[in-house]
Amino acid sequence: MNGAQEPGFFEMKAPFNLLWLQSAGCGGCSMSLLCSGARDLIGALEAVGIRILWHPSLSEASGAEVTRIFEQCLSGEVALDALCVEGALLRGPRGTGRFHRHAGSGVPMAEWVMKLAGVARHTLAVGSCAAWGGVAAAGENHTDACGLQYEGDQPGGLLGAGWKGRGGLPVINIAGCPCHPDWITETLAALALGAFGAKDLDSLGRPRFFADHLVHHGCTRNEYYEFKASAHKPSDLGCLMENLGCKGTQAHADCNIRLWSGGGSCARGGAPCISCTEPGFEEPGHPFHETPKLAGIPIGLPTDMPKAWFVALAALSKSATPKRVRDNAVADHQVVVPPVKKTGLK
Amino acid sequence: MTRIVVGPFNRVEGDLEVTLEVKDGVVAEAWAGSPLYRGFEQILRGKHPMDALMFAPRICGICSVSQSMAAAAALADAMGLAPAPNGRITRNLAHAVENVADHFTHFYLFFMPDFARAEYAARAWHARAVERFRAVRGSAAADVLPSRTAFLGAMGTLVGKWPHSLAIQPGGVARALEASEKIRLFGLLRDFRRHAETVLFNDALEAVAALDSAAALVRWAAERPRGDFGAFLEIADDLALARLGRGVDRFMCYGNYPQAESQFLPGGVWDGQLRALDAQAIAEDISHAWLDGETRHPAQGVTRPQDEKAAGYTWCKAPRLAGLPMETGALARQAVAGHPLARDLVAGEGANVRSRVVARLLEIAVILPEMERWAQQLVPGEPFCAQGELPQEGAGVGLVEAARGSLGHWLRIEGGRIANYQIVSPTTWNFSPRDADGTPGPLEQALVGTPAGEGNLAVQHVVRSFDPCMVCTVH
Numbered sequence: 001m002n003g004a005q006e007p008g009f010f011e012m013k014a015p016f017n018l019l020w021l022q023s024a025g026c027g028g029c030s031m032s033l034l035c036s037g038a039r040d041l042i043g044a045l046e047a048v049g050i051r052i053l054w055h056p057s058l059s060e061a062s063g064a065e066v067t068r069i070f071e072q073c074l075s076g077e078v079a080l081d082a083l084c085v086e087g088a089l090l091r092g093p094r095g096t097g098r099f100h101r102h103a104g105s106g107v108p109m110a111e112w113v114m115k116l117a118g119v120a121r122h123t124l125a126v127g128s129c130a131a132w133g134g135v136a137a138a139g140e141n142h143t144d145a146c147g148l149q150y151e152g153d154q155p156g157g158l159l160g161a162g163w164k165g166r167g168g169l170p171v172i173n174i175a176g177c178p179c180h181p182d183w184i185t186e187t188l189a190a191l192a193l194g195a196f197g198a199k200d201l202d203s204l205g206r207p208r209f210f211a212d213h214l215v216h217h218g219c220t221r222n223e224y225y226e227f228k229a230s231a232h233k234p235s236d237l238g239c240l241m242e243n244l245g246c247k248g249t250q251a252h253a254d255c256n257i258r259l260w261s262g263g264g265s266c267a268r269g270g271a272p273c274i275s276c277t278e279p280g281f282e283e284p285g286h287p288f289h290e291t292p293k294l295a296g297i298p299i300g301l302p303t304d305m306p307k308a309w310f311v312a313l314a315a316l317s318k319s320a321t322p323k324r325v326r327d328n329a330v331a332d333h334q335v336v337v338p339p340v341k342k343t344g345l346k
Numbered sequence: 347m348t349r350i351v352v353g354p355f356n357r358v359e360g361d362l363e364v365t366l367e368v369k370d371g372v373v374a375e376a377w378a379g380s381p382l383y384r385g386f387e388q389i390l391r392g393k394h395p396m397d398a399l400m401f402a403p404r405i406c407g408i409c410s411v412s413q414s415m416a417a418a419a420a421l422a423d424a425m426g427l428a429p430a431p432n433g434r435i436t437r438n439l440a441h442a443v444e445n446v447a448d449h450f451t452h453f454y455l456f457f458m459p460d461f462a463r464a465e466y467a468a469r470a471w472h473a474r475a476v477e478r479f480r481a482v483r484g485s486a487a488a489d490v491l492p493s494r495t496a497f498l499g500a501m502g503t504l505v506g507k508w509p510h511s512l513a514i515q516p517g518g519v520a521r522a523l524e525a526s527e528k529i530r531l532f533g534l535l536r537d538f539r540r541h542a543e544t545v546l547f548n549d550a551l552e553a554v555a556a557l558d559s560a561a562a563l564v565r566w567a568a569e570r571p572r573g574d575f576g577a578f579l580e581i582a583d584d585l586a587l588a589r590l591g592r593g594v595d596r597f598m599c600y601g602n603y604p605q606a607e608s609q610f611l612p613g614g615v616w617d618g619q620l621r622a623l624d625a626q627a628i629a630e631d632i633s634h635a636w637l638d639g640e641t642r643h644p645a646q647g648v649t650r651p652q653d654e655k656a657a658g659y660t661w662c663k664a665p666r667l668a669g670l671p672m673e674t675g676a677l678a679r680q681a682v683a684g685h686p687l688a689r690d691l692v693a694g695e696g697a698n699v700r701s702r703v704v705a706r707l708l709e710i711a712v713i714l715p716e717m718e719r720w721a722q723q724l725v726p727g728e729p730f731c732a733q734g735e736l737p738q739e740g741a742g743v744g745l746v747e748a749a750r751g752s753l754g755h756w757l758r759i760e761g762g763r764i765a766n767y768q769i770v771s772p773t774t775w776n777f778s779p780r781d782a783d784g785t786p787g788p789l790e791q792a793l794v795g796t797p798a799g800e801g802n803l804a805v806q807h808v809v810r811s812f813d814p815c816m817v818c819t820v821h
Contacts, residue, residue: 027359028410062354066354135401269505271520
């Protein structure tokens with residue numbers, strides 16, 4: 001600890017001051033954070049040097065005391081190491097930002113965010129609203145919502161494409177709707193320990209430790225996927241990709257490795273992955289529960305698989321599907337269980 | 347007269363700004379402002395009706411399952427679909443897990459930390475409140491968050507994850523529980539019961555649920571230390587919280603937790619006597635909201651932002667039942683359901699800071715044992731999801747109870763698409779602005795007469811006693 005001279009050792013900066021703002025979102029990423037499996041969430045953050053200056057759901061300070069904390073950060077009296085923004089930034093109506101005024105000060109929230117990001121060492125978009133605009137930007141985007149540094153998949157957003165924080169990094173996009181509690185705590189810990197750099201971000205600014213995986217990885221429906229034994233209706237056990245809209249083979253996240261809420265995930269709950277870590281997920285151009293197809297073949301194929309190969313393999317594997325897999329795929333519980341062999345497994 | 351603007355109001359879910367006119371140290375008039383508009387009702391128009399299941403939970407990160415339940419109920423209503431019994435029970439369990447977790451979160455993280463503030467340093471209980479409830483640093487945070495997480499861990503088994511699950515369906519849930527999962531679930535519920543019985547009540551849940559009058563509650567609290575509930579009751583007595591934040595004393599409940607033939611918590615109105623709920627008598631007034639249009643029933647409601655409207659001071663509409671503001675929440679639910687303690691509290695000193703908090707904790711004691719019963723009613727192997735067809739033209743209503751009160755979704759389908767979708771949330775009722783007659787909303791009325799000014803936290807207690815969820819309020 002604190003022994004930067006030895007390779008691999010962390011350079012902990014304590015205190016690492018954290019300010020959390022809620023912009024136009026649902027608060028779900030904060031609620032998800034509180035589901036951290038840590039023995040003591042606040043203590044676990046403190047243990048790596050993180051001090052919460054203010055969080056809207058947790059802190060004592062209210063009203064004018066809060067505005068005072070903002071001002072102390074702006075004047076440099078208090079060092080702001082991490083600014084976490086949850087929720088989209090609303091620029092409407094007509095560029096006024098009045099769809100979201102910060103309570104108490106009357107100033108549009110987007111203005112506070114811009115000012116505070118200017119003094120923060122690192123700025124983090126917590127959730128897909130803050131990263132890309134997300135659900136707030138759905139439909140015709142009536143509120144002119146955007147992310148901190150993206151508008152959908154287009155660089156720009158509130159702060160601009162070339163923006164970098166004082167620590168030299170662009171906005172760190174902890175995407176997800178909501179994001180997993182560990183994605184937040186592990187990104188913050190890495191920053192506080194001086195163990196996070198530009199190489200740790202993917203091309204959309206997401207921490208690679210979760211974004212370098214696909215939701216498909218670790219999915220319990222993988223045997224059904226292998227044989228293209230597909231679910232047809234909600235509660236079927238089969239693969240959700242062919243008919244029910246699942247984007248797990250394309251979406252970047254480790255949801256089926258890390259697991260949620262005591263061992264679940266969307267797919268384990270029987271729900272398709274809607275690729276909520278990806279920009280623009282809120283407007284897929286088709287109903288969320290249906291897979292768009294062309295000539296009977298899903299349009300959204302696995303990220304890096306040529307279509308002809310997919311079609312050929314699908315045809316082959318469908319013809320080789322064991323009865324067990326085929327029957328279970330369209331049932332809500334196993335109707336045929338794997339046979340127990342009489343001889344030792346080879 | 348001095349005018350005070352209080353905000354940002356934290357430890358409520360979302361953005362709240364309260365404006366107070368203070369005369370001789372007490373609030374003469376109050377205005378509740380919701381300064382955030384996201385426009386879900388506009389977003390949903392034109393979408394496939396089933397897309398409501400993706401958008402609705404994202405209205406709110408803390409009432410996420412409640413929003414899913416209302417959307418699923420509205421869709422099922424439009425489809426004429428009854429859920430599979432297992433699906434109904436699983437949804438009730440997921441909904442109750444969220445509601446109980448929300449009561450827990452509200453009590454420990456949002457409400458109690460105010461008593462640890464330096465303003466109360468002279469009180470006999472202050473040092474204990476600091477040790478236990480101080481925001482972020484109190485021992486309760488380290489104690490309560492892991493048990494809340496473990497309890498919400500039931501969501502992984504029930505609906506995949508929390509918040510924001512797409513597993514909640516019109517016909518039930520998209521996941522069938524196996525026999526071993528039924529056992530795991532039951533164990534999780536029993537484990538949380540143990541935590542509540544030792545830390546929160548220092549008594550059996552059944553004993554708390556059986557308290558049948560205000561006097562019985564006082565006797566119970568005096569018998570021996572009563573955990574964190576007891577700590578609250580002591581503070582409430584010392585600060586006379588029962589005389590703070592008197593509401594409109596008209597209580598509404600839509601009904602919740604459907605059983606085979608009835609609802610575990612019935613719908614209705616309590617204003618000294620029990621009345622049937624007429625959902626057709628609901629109307630949303632927009633005279634003081636930054637919105638265009640006129641007063642309408644939500645089935646015909648419109649949402650058109652107009653930020654330059656001079657009479658506006660909030661994005662929140664003003665729902666009224668037969669023209670009257672209503673209070674919703676745990677106290678309303680328990681009063682309507684006829685719980686003798688809730689009825690007696692309401693008959694005595696009405697809705698106030700103390701009775702609202704008591705009702706919330708009482709509800710934990712009432713619901714948890716019921717959840718254990720429900721979990722045992724699951725029949726693995728039987729269907730968890732009934733299948734139905736959406737009509738090309740149709741309408742549906744979904745009325746449920748979130749932790750903080752009555753939540754309704756009104757859906758109209760035309761040409762297979764959502765033609766209109768209106769959402770009326772609990773805090774829309776409780777924190778509604780004035781209506782066209784100038785009648786203030788429930789919070790606005792509850793704040794009148796509250797001591798206010800530098801160093802006085804009474805306004806904070808009144809506001810938080812409603813457990814407001816502002817992201818739901820305006821959506």
